[in-house]
Amino acid sequence: MHDPLPHGGLIRKLWIGEAEIYRDHLLRLDPDSRRNRFAGTVSDEFVRDYAELSFGIDAIIHGFFVDGALCGAAELRPIGAPIAREAEAAFSIEKPWQSHGVGSVLLERTLLAARNRGLKFLHMACLADNKRMQQLARKYDAELSFDFASVIGEVAAARPTPLSVMREILADSHGFATAMLDVQSRLLKPV
Ligand SMILES: CC(C)(COP(=O)(O)OP(=O)(O)OC[C@H]1O[C@@H](n2cnc3c(N)ncnc32)[C@H](O)[C@@H]1OP(=O)(O)O)[C@@H](O)C(=O)NCCC(=O)NCCS
Numbered sequence: 001m002h003d004p005l006p007h008g009g010l011i012r013k014l015w016i017g018e019a020e021i022y023r024d025h026l027l028r029l030d031p032d033s034r035r036n037r038f039a040g041t042v043s044d045e046f047v048r049d050y051a052e053l054s055f056g057i058d059a060i061i062h063g064f065f066v067d068g069a070l071c072g073a074a075e076l077r078p079i080g081a082p083i084a085r086e087a088e089a090a091f092s093i094e095k096p097w098q099s100h101g102v103g104s105v106l107l108e109r110t111l112l113a114a115r116n117r118g119l120k121f122l123h124m125a126c127l128a129d130n131k132r133m134q135q136l137a138r139k140y141d142a143e144l145s146f147d148f149a150s151v152i153g154e155v156a157a158a159r160p161t162p163l164s165v166m167r168e169i170l171a172d173s174h175g176f177a178t179a180m181l182d183v184q185s186r187l188l189k190p191v
Contacts, residue, residue, distance in 0.1 A: 023051030039125035
């Protein structure tokens with residue numbers, strides 16, 4: 001797994017209790033990005049309610065942080081009966097950080113998390129004019145086959161292996177360590 005993030009950026013899973021920073025991140029999306037993220041125009045109130053509800057027990061949200069601020073996120077949420085092995089994935093990157101490779105790393109982490117949970121089908125509500133998301137998905141053709149008419153991607157290697165589980169654990173421990181360093185360096189900054 002390569003990690004070509006912009007300088008100073010880190011990716012880690014969001015923790016319980018971080019619903020507010022997730023809400024604020026979603027509210028900061030510019031109108032076009034918000035429309036693309038929610039596959040249509042939605043109000044601030046909708047976004048607030050959505051962020052509160054999205055911290056359900058099943059959701060896995062990876063966050064992209066810069067200097068402790070959440071600037072991007074990828075949500076993975078199992079849907080339907082567990083036997084169906086289906087999930088919904090959605091990405092949101094704030095405008096200044098778009099086209100810097102962040103979506104690619106977030107999609108890699110999301111695919112790994114999906115694989116390790118045996119999730120096979122990923123649904124993404126992607127508008128037809130969202131070329132960047134389509135390009136991003138195409139980059140992962142080997143791991144994911146997309147049908148943009150019905151917006152369903154199939155994770156090619158849905159079975160977890162000890163190695164894929166280890167990759168997620170390593171990514172998580174790295175995320176935790178760097179998050180702690182980030183907190184420490186902010187605490188040490190002169191006020
Ligand atoms: C769509 C989105 C997730 C893509 O993430 P990103 O970080 O901007 O994308 P990346 O920089 O990783 O680029 C991925 C690929 O998209 C393509 N791409 C990048 N910028 C592009 C642009 N301006 N126009 C068209 N394609 C573009 C490239 O092929 C790129 O891969 P490459 O750099 O290896 O060639 C992000 O832009 C975003 O959050 N947009 C708003 C919300 C949204 O559309 N969500 C998706 C619906 S769920």
